[in-house]
Amino acid sequence: MAKGITERAKDYSQWYIDVVKQADMAEHSPVKGCMVIKPTGYGIWEKIQQNLDRMFKETGHVNAYFPLLIPESFLKKEAEHVEGFAPECAVVTHGGGKKLEEPLVVRPTSETIIWDSYRNWISSYRDLPLLINQWANVLRWEMRTRLFLRTTEFLWQEGHTAHATHEEAEEEAYRMVQVYRRFAEEFLAMPVLVGRKTDKEKFAGALHTYCIEALMQDGKALQAGTSHHLGTNFAKAFDVQFQDRDSERKYVHATSWGVSTRLIGGMIMTHSDDSGLVIPPRLAPVPVVIVPIWRDDDQMALTLAKARHITEGWDKLFYKIDDRDQYKPGYKFNEWELKGIPIRIELGPRDVENNQVVAVRRDTGEKVTLSADGLRENLEKMLDDIQANLFQRAKDRTEASTHTVDSYDEYKERIKGGGFFRVFLNHADPKVEERLQGDTKSTIRCIPFDAPDEEGPCMITGAPCKGRVVAAQSY
RNA sequence: CGGGGUGUAGCGCAGUCCGGUUAGCGCACCUGCUUUGGGAGCAGGGGGCCGUCAGUUCGAAUCUGACCACCCCGACCA
Missing domain, CATH: 3.30.930.10 (Bira Bifunctional Protein; Domain 2)
Known part of the structure; x- marks a missing residue:
């Protein structure tokens, strides 16, 4: 936490x-x-x-x-x-x-x-x-x-x-x-x-x-x-x-x-989650941060040199080496998590010895050990994977929170739990929307382009409607 | 605009009821030493027109009055 x-x-x-x-x-x-x-x-x-x-x-x-x-x-x-x-x-x-x-x-x-x-x-x-x-x-x-x-x-x-x-x-x-x-x-x-x-x-x-x-x-x-x-x-x-x-x-x-x-x-x-911001990789100003870990000046020189060697020739906007000496690694881990950086690289003396790094994904928290060779390509792949995972996760959540309801009583009850509601509402009559808002604080968010060709009675007035609209409480 | 709350160090607060030394604590900041693989420890240090204005008083962060600002919850909106 x-x-x-x-x-x-x-x-x-x-x-x-x-x-x-x-x-x-x-x-x-x-x-x-x-x-x-x-x-x-x-x-x-x-x-x-x-x-x-x-x-x-x-x-x-x-x-x-x-x-x-x-x-x-x-x-x-x-x-x-x-x-x-x-x-x-x-x-x-x-x-x-x-x-x-x-x-x-x-x-x-x-x-x-x-x-x-x-x-x-x-x-x-x-x-x-x-x-x-x-x-x-x-x-x-x-x-x-x-x-x-x-x-x-x-x-x-x-x-x-x-x-x-x-x-x-x-x-x-x-x-x-x-x-x-x-x-x-x-x-x-x-x-x-x-x-x-x-x-x-x-x-x-x-x-x-x-x-x-x-x-x-x-x-x-x-x-x-x-x-x-x-x-x-x-x-x-x-x-x-x-x-x-x-x-x-x-x-x-x-x-x-x-x-x-x-x-x-x-x-x-x-x-974002309870640990802070989560930035999709394609919007991250800097998608990768490298945290070198040291105990003394020798290790500091060693890990920093390794970090610079690994990143040689990389686009400067792709990564950042966190060489601040006034914070301990644990502090930095937390800070970069709060700030939503997609991938954090941990690079300590043990990693230098084994020509490897530890990469931590912000979306899942998963830690993996990667070879320092070919690292850039592996990071690119991981970023693509994070981007795709974030979208899929959000999509699954949205779909799970999208409900189809026909009865106004049921709607009034379930709208309290949030989500998109696919319903029949006669929006041609402005009073219908006013009543909806008055009763439930929700509004018709949109008439989706891809709504299936359905007909049914308006859940408030019973008037015949073509196609469902999506209603929800909104910001 | 209605309801609730808060104004004291950069941030978060105590002190205000019951007026009286030099206004205090935590975090942050500066210096030094020890630390460093998941938010370090110790020691020393700097920083305040106590929201504003007026009043009461020998004396006001503290009492009185007015004002101002911001935050949170409801009616409008990307």
Whole structure:
């Protein structure tokens, strides 16, 4: 048992706070709801950025940057959008010691400022599609915050694309939610449901919203990414038209899509354990740490020299040699466990003598003795295996926690235990979702793309429904 | 915004009820020696406008009043 970490079974919420703190990922800032992301946490965000950015570029997107401050009037141009975001906006009213002519909103999202620019950038079908992403911070005045999961300011990427037709925008929104699914599975090792949000849960100003939803270890769902088909709503609000091949002037079709530092919270709650953080190898800034073990200066020189010899020619970002003299090996073992490093190598005088090392996997705690020859290849294999194991473990857990229920009474009872619930609910009627939330604090998380072709009665109203939705309590 | 709690060293706390030496303890930090295969030991040392402001008093961390901040639990959200 790790010192300073509450057991998951005892208090999941406190466990999460303890892991973030003990792994030295982030801390609260003096401003309510804001966080300082420390190097250990930010390094993971950088890995997320690097890999996602590559995936965006591979699908034809380019990066740009739009300003933090948005004229308040812009936000008001799209009716649903302003209604959705106004309550959580911070507004700048003064600058340079003077009251501003027009207040400036700190962006809660950038559709409005971006579409104001797009008006000037788009005049012909030849300008389309316009496929732009930005990495940025945004601000949303939340009532209740949790490190990484919901903070007042957070880091994210937001893609904003413009297309000539409804169909192309639809393809884009779908393509990007699939990019998110692939990223979640392959990098976060996090299984997700992929589907569409109900009208109640969709983005303010969108025709519809696609999403990936993951199930955390405590049985609560986490919205991990969203992709919106915005139709011509923003084009109309900002008068963005283009002249098509047929010489007609037409409104531009839009999408937007984003994932945030919340993914780090999801990563923690998917894989970590009572010993601390567990980082999937593909997101680990440094996947391997080598702890040389010595009793005296001679042994120190010996084991350090061996460690340097073994790692000769290795990518410097692949490993770290922990040569600190002020801590004992036991302390280091615990520290690297808390910090979630995928593989720890122990290298003592006995190992040097036998030309071997002891490798310890973070996911299983398993210790194996490996030859110092060909070590790099064996470590690569082990990392792949850890990555695959973490995903499989999470997938098995999610499947075991996914239930199919038809009776509302049964649902009300079982929802308390957490999990995804495949149910018939008539979400066309907004009152149904309101009742669900009022009765059970759960919501419809998504209408999965891969739901089997089934029909049945809504478990609340009895109205006939096509296809099951997935409901759960969520973060 | 409602309910609960907390502000004393970087962190975690005691002291406050019942005012009175130089405000104390653990962890962390610095120095030295011994240690080092699962969170080391001993010795010495540094570090405080006791949340803020005002009051009572010869004297306030302690009593009174006001204010501020943060955390936890409920109504909104990625």
